[in-house]
Amino acid sequence: MDAAEALRIGLANEVVPEGKALRRALELAHQIAALPQGAIRSDKETLVRNVGRTLEEQLRNEAEATFSMFMRRDSHALGARAFKERRQPEWPHHEL
Numbered sequence: 001m002d003a004a005e006a007l008r009i010g011l012a013n014e015v016v017p018e019g020k021a022l023r024r025a026l027e028l029a030h031q032i033a034a035l036p037q038g039a040i041r042s043d044k045e046t047l048v049r050n051v052g053r054t055l056e057e058q059l060r061n062e063a064e065a066t067f068s069m070f071m072r073r074d075s076h077a078l079g080a081r082a083f084k085e086r087r088q089p090e091w092p093h094h095e096l
């Protein structure tokens with residue numbers, strides 16, 4: 001299967017020109033690193049927890065993780081304030 005076919009069937013999210021994959025991967029890594037790390041950890045934990053689960057269990061796990069994130073510190077307030085001020089949020093790296 002070539003890259004175009006993988007993209008077409010949803011096996012890949014993006015196709016980049018030959019020789020540009022590392023550069024694009026690093027760009028994505030920097031974008032992810034700029035996100036609130038507590039949320040990234042929670043997302044990863046939920047993904048792992050949902051392997052082999054029913055859709056109902058997966059949805060319940062997602063809801064619990066989302067609720068838990070909103071109950072931690074004031075991460076939702078930081079995001080809402082930044083949105084209101086039309087700027088990028090500044091997430092503390094020690095968050096959560």
